[in-house]
Amino acid sequence: AQKVTQAQTEISVVEKEDVTLDCVYETRDTTYYLFWYKQPPSGELVFLIRRNSFDEQNEISGRYSWNFQKSTSSFNFTITASQVVDSAVYFCALSDLILTGGGNKLTFGTGTQLKVEL
Amino acid sequence: ETGVTQTPRHLVMGMTNKKSLKCEQHLGHNAMYWYKQSAKKPLELMFVYSLEERVENNSVPSRFSPECPNSSHLFLHLHTLQPEDSALYLCASSLTSGGFNEQFFGPGTRLTVL
Numbered sequence: 001a002q003k004v005t006q007a008q009t010e011i012s013v014v015e016k017e018d019v020t021l022d023c024v025y026e027t028r029d030t031t032y033y034l035f036w037y038k039q040p041p042s043g044e045l046v047f048l049i050r051r052n053s054f055d056e057q058n059e060i061s062g063r064y065s066w067n068f069q070k071s072t073s074s075f076n077f078t079i080t081a082s083q084v085v086d087s088a089v090y091f092c093a094l095s096d097l098i099l100t101g102g103g104n105k106l107t108f109g110t111g112t113q114l115k116v117e118l
Numbered sequence: 119e120t121g122v123t124q125t126p127r128h129l130v131m132g133m134t135n136k137k138s139l140k141c142e143q144h145l146g147h148n149a150m151y152w153y154k155q156s157a158k159k160p161l162e163l164m165f166v167y168s169l170e171e172r173v174e175n176n177s178v179p180s181r182f183s184p185e186c187p188n189s190s191h192l193f194l195h196l197h198t199l200q201p202e203d204s205a206l207y208l209c210a211s212s213l214t215s216g217g218f219n220e221q222f223f224g225p226g227t228r229l230t231v232l
């Protein structure tokens with residue numbers, strides 16, 4: 001069965017520090033996608049990235065970077081030079097099932113609360 | 119309006135009330151989802167509609183009844199809820215073509231059952 005583990009419940013950093021959020025997943029499928037979402041206090045989950053299981057290249061987008069390692073089933077997320085506006089709950093998710101009729105199933109981790117302080 | 123909208127944003131109801139949550143997406147997607155988010159638990163998928171047909175019902179109690187009249191609108195009808203149903207209910211939408219597509223979420227409805 002699919003499972004996503006985010007072992008870090010809460011992380012507190014001081015602004016401008018780099019921070020890495022860990023994500024470990026389990027799946028029996030060879031084709032799957034991994035996602036990261038950000039949930040600020042307003043409640044809406046904001047999509048950050050989607051990676052497929054055949055693309056292990058690391059990705060960088062501004063201050064955000066992602067490290068995908070199939071050998072360790074991990075998809076970690078690093079924020080460089082963190083800012084107060086980065087404070088949110090971050091969710092890692094796995095999708096390895098396309099539903100009959102369309103749509104896909106996302107399995108979410110429990111999230112990591114990131115607090116960035118001045 | 120853009121993205122995914124949900125109304126109401128907050129709802130307090132008694133256990134004998136009947137209420138409905140509404141979701142509307144303006145992204146041209148053809149799949150819509152209801153999730154439940156409780157404290158300290160992963161998001162739980164409740165229902166999935168694709169092209170207005172229900173394709174997933176994740177063992178949700180019958181006191182929750184979804185409705186998808188068209189690909190832009192999704193409702194969750196609530197009746198005789200229990201206090202443990204208090205949670206943030208999130209709606210999402212996605213494309214179905216191409217397979218493992220990202221889902222775009224609304225801001226949620228914070229439900230409190232007294």
